[in-house]
Amino acid sequence: MIVLRPAQLSDISNLERLAYASGPRVSTLPAKRSHLLSKVERSIYSFEQEVLTPGDESYLFVLEEVLTGQLLGTGAVNALAGNREPFYSFRNDIKIHSSRELNVHSRIHALTLNHDLSDHSQLCSFYIAPALVDTHYPSLITLGRLLFMSIFPMRFANEWMAVLPGISDKYGRAPFWEHVGRKFFGIDYNQVEYYNATRDKTFIAEMMPYHPLYVTLIDEEAQAVMGLVHSDAQLQCELLSEQGFEPDKYVEIFDAGPILSVPRNAIPLCQQIKSVTLAVNKGNAATQTYLLGMADNNDFRACIVQGVLQGGQLFLSQENIALLNCRQVQRIFCVAL
C-alpha cells in the first residue's frame, strides 16, 4: 500500500535521492542535504504547532510504499507563499493606450514585479517517481494535500496556488530567462533557480527590474512561452485544473511558468469530503475508488483504496484496515474519485 505521510528525519537520505532525481525542474526540492534537512525539520515543527492562523508553517509529505519503505514521491504546502520573505511573481497588467485622434486603441501588456501572492497558500515540491506517472498515485500527492488543507482550514489561507515550471529545454535553456532575466543577472537559468531555492530572496529585490516590462518589447521567443507549462509538469497541471485551479495574470519570474490559483471554496474536492468510520467489508458489493485521509491534531496520512460507502461507514478489506493501522483518536475522511 502506498501512503502519503508527513516527512520524517529518517527520510533524509531517500529525500536527497528523490531531489536529485527530480532535477532542477522541481526548484523547491533542491538536492542539497542541509536544505532538505531544514525543510523536514520545519515540516515536523509545523505539524506540531497549534495553528490558529497561517504563518510560517511549511508541510512536507512523502509518498511511501508501506511494505518496503521505499519513497516514491513528494509534495509540500507552504501555509503562506511569502511569510518571512515576499513571494515574487510577475503580474501581467494590461494598460489601455487609447487615442481618438489617431484611432488607435491598444492593449499594452506590461509585466510588473509584485508580492501580490504572498498571502496565498502554496502547493509545491511535487514529484512522482517516473514508474508511477501513469497510475493514480500522482492524484494521491495532489488531492491528498488538498484534503489535508480542507480538514485543517485554520492552517491555510483562503486562496491557494501552485507555481508550475515553464518552458525550458533539456540543456537548461529557458527562452523567457534568456530574453528577460538574463539581462539583469547574466547567469544561467539553472543557477538562478538554485539560488531561489537555497537563499533568501534579497537577491531578487536587488537584481530584478523595478519598472514594468512592456511585453511588446520582449523577444518573441520569450513572449511565446509566457504562461506555458513544461511537459514534465503537464500531469500536475491537469490534476490541479480538475480541482478548479486556473491561471490568472501571474507568471513565475524566471521562466514565466503559469501560476494557478483558486479560492478554497471553489475546489470540487472540498465539497465532496465525507466524514466516515471504517469497517471491514464482508459482502460482495462492487467497490469504488476513494481517497482516504486520516487525521489527528499533528498528523495526516492519505491513501487510495477500494471500498464501499454506506451511510457513514466506509467498508474496506481486512488487509487494508490492518495496513492502515489507524488510531482511535483519528478522524477519517473520504472522497470518491
Place this chain on the structure above:
Amino acid sequence: MMIIRPIKRQDKQALLQLAAKTGTGFTSLPDNESHLQARIERMIATWEGKAPLSEQGYLFVLEDSTTQKVVGISGIEVAIGLKEPWYDFHVGTQVHACKELGIYRQMKKLSLSNDHTGHSELCTLFLDADYRKNKNGQLLSKSRLLFIASFKEKFSQRIIAEMRGVHDAQGESPFWESLGRHFFAIDFNEADYLTGIGKKAFIAELMPKHAFYVDFLTAAAQSVIADVHPTTLPARNILESEGMRYEGYVDIFDAGPTLEAYTSDLRVVRKSRLRQVKIGATELSGEQILLLGNDKYQDFRAIIASPLLDRSSIYLTQSQAQALSVIDGEQLRVVPLFEKENSL
C-alpha cells in the same frame, strides 16, 4: 551679400518652398500652409510684444541680397512646453547588484520626461542645398546666438537644440521601428508630422509611461540612441563648438540627441563685444572672420564679414552698414565666427 533678418509676412511662399524640401524628421517646418501662416503670425506677435510667454518665438531668414531670395531659415522658441507638454526621453543608468552572488550590472533605461519645460529652444534650421557653402550655415545657425546675446533677458536661462536622429533613405527610423511602432501603430513620418503641427496629445495617450530598459530594444535601435542623421552632423558640430552638450536626453521618436547649455555659457553670449560703427569709403580688412549683429530688436540684421576693428570701433563699408541697417555711431555686436579664433 548674405543677410539675416526677421521673417515678414511676405516670406510665406518662400517658406512653403523651403518646407517642401526639408524631408523626413524635420518636425518644426511641416509642409502645411495654414500652419506656416500661423507660425509667421506668432513670430510677428512676439516681436510686437503681443504674445504670451508660452507662445513667443523668433524666426529669421537668410536672404541673398543680390536676388532677394530667401534661402534659409532659423528659429528660436522662447519657452517650450508651457502650453502643451514638451517630451523627451531621459537616458538613465540603473545598477542592479547583488554582492552576495557577485553580480553587478549596469543597465541603460529610457524614461519619458518633461524636464526641458520652460527652456528656450533653437529650432527650424534649414538651408537650401544650393547655398550650403561660404559659411552660410554658420551664419544661419550662429546669428540666432547673437540675437540671444543682445536680448538675453527675453530668453530662458537654459537653451536646447534637438538634433535629427538616424533614419534611412525611405524615412524609416530603427528606433521608431523598435519602440514607437509598438505603441503608436503609425509610421514615423506621420507621428513626426502630427507633432509638427501641434497635435501632441497622442503622445501622452500612447507613449510608454514607465521607464524601460534599452536592452529590450533591437540592436539597431540601441545603436542609434543619441546619434544624429549624417546630414545633421555639421549642425551638431557647430552647436557643440558653441558650448552645447548632449546631456542624456533624446527625441522620443528617433532618439536623436538633444544638445543643451546654460544660455550664459554659450560662446557667442560670453565672447561677443560691442563696438561703435564707423563707416568709411574704402574697405578696411581685419584678420578675423566676424559675425556681426546690429543689436536691434525689431530690425535685427546679421552678416559675416572681416572688417577692421580696434578697442572701441569697427570700420564698415557703406554697403555693409546698409545690410546691417546701422548708421555711423551706432552699436554693433561682434564676435569671431569660429570658436577656435582668438578673442577680439
